[in-house]
Amino acid sequence: MSLPEQLLLSDLLRGRVRCQAGIDHGPGVMAWMHPPVHRLLGWISKPSAFGDRRQAWRLDQLRGLVELEALVQGQGSDTDSATTERLPTLIEAAVLDRRGEPIGTLADAAVELSSGRILHYLVSRSDPRLPGSSRWRLSPDRIVDQQPGQVSTGLSGLDDLPLARASVRQEFLRRSRRWRDQVQEETSRLRDQFQQAGDRFEERLEGWLEDPDPEPFDDRYRDSEPRRPRPSEPPSEAWDDWDGLDGWQDDPNEPPPPPAGRRRRQAPDDEDDPWI
Structure with a gap:
């Protein structure tokens, strides 16, 4: 049975120790280590729930981990709880x-x-x-x-x-911090875009103000359709021919009179004839 290259100490202590003879030597209770060089030498198991008997196992005796069981080879070293409590360790420090x-x-x-x-x-x-x-x-x-x-x-x-x-909780805080950073980056990007747009508008406005001979505004946006005269303006010549339309709408059946400029001269009446 192959062992992993790395192993957590908690996984080793969680399993019950079982030797090659099938004897259960109890669960692991503490680590046996050498703190000055940060090295794990083995671990301690508790064979019985009662009494202070303990067994020490070297790390090289481990042969496998199966269903919360640590399979070991060889015999453990008998000791007691008073001796194991004096073993130096950094766990829970x-x-x-x-x-x-x-x-x-x-x-x-x-x-x-x-x-x-x-x-x-x-x-x-x-x-x-x-x-x-x-x-x-x-x-x-x-x-x-x-x-x-x-x-x-x-x-x-x-x-x-x-x-x-x-x-x-920590995962929520980490994601919240990441979302906040993303919102700040997006806000900063939009602020830079607005600043650039404002700078371009100011440059164009300054160019218009500094132009000595700007193009007339009305010529660029003047409507192509003829403009009707306002009441305050004198009538133009185009409307002189339509002065005979006054009162035409009084009788819709009557044809409109001809324009004043094109009206034919009528024959004089007898009363106005100077020869009669």
């Missing part, structure tokens, strides 16, 4: 920032199974036992000092670390 303020807890570790080297730790902001909480990746080279129960870093906050697993 408080993480301090550059000001010495706690910002989280070391909840888990990613281990290289071939050498036992801890690739990175997983930091939890809240209680690591809460399901679905976020995890931030902390590499060992960012730890500047370590003491029993706490590690010191040069971080200003957990936001300086890459996010390994996001909770529902």
